[in-house]
Amino acid sequence: MTESKVPDGLRYTKSHEWVRVDGDSVTVGITDHAQGELTDIVFVDLPAAGKTFAAGATVLTLESVKTVADVYAPAAGSLVEANAELKNHPELVNQDPYGRGWLFRLRPSGPLPDGDLLDPAGYRALLGPRGVGRYFPSNFGGRRSRNARIPSVRSLVPNVWPADSPSR
Structure with a gap:
């Protein structure tokens, strides 16, 4: 596995969203x-603009070839806009997750919960020394896609667990 990109200038959640402050709103996407x-x-x-969300609530879902994953609000607030370009080009989330693949803009109803947001160094630490991390669909709100087979944990991150450890 290759090391994930973790740009400076962004904040990160433990559920693998990135957050960029843009004036009175925040732009949110998923990490590389x-x-x-x-x-x-x-x-x-x-989702439709104007909808309000509690901190940690599901804002939208992403369907991939292997799972469906929820993306969460990093703070309570109202949706300014969702990235309409993704309706016809969902692949932009894979191709440019920190650029054209952004997901939504949220206007927080209060200050961002700084204690819940990681700086780049903190997010890199969450991912682990090789940047391959402890991500599995279940901690990203994942569930089985209609046409997908969920791979084993060992096949996703083969070097994290010894061969003799029990599968999940």
């Missing part, structure tokens, strides 16, 4: 690590 684990994203269920 998350898109790599989800593999090819084939559909993005975009």
Whole structure:
């Protein structure tokens, strides 16, 4: 596995979203690590602007060839917009997760919960020394896609568990 990109200037969640402050709103997407684990994203269920969300609530879902994953609000607030380009081009989430593949903009109803957001060094530490991390669909809100087979944990991150450890 290759090391995931973790750009400076962003904050990160433990559920593998990135957050960028843009004036009075925040732009949110999934990390390079998350898109790599989800593999090819084939559909993005975009919410309508103006909808309000509690911190940690599911804002939208991503469907990949192997799972469906929830993406969460990093703070309570109202949806400014979802990235409409993803309706016809969901692959942008894989191709450019920190650029054209952004997911939504949220106007927080209060300050961002800094204690819940990681700086780049903290997110790299979460991923582990090789940047391959402890990501599995279940901690990203994942569930089985209609046409997918969930791979074993060992096949996703083969060097994390010894061969004689029990499968999940």
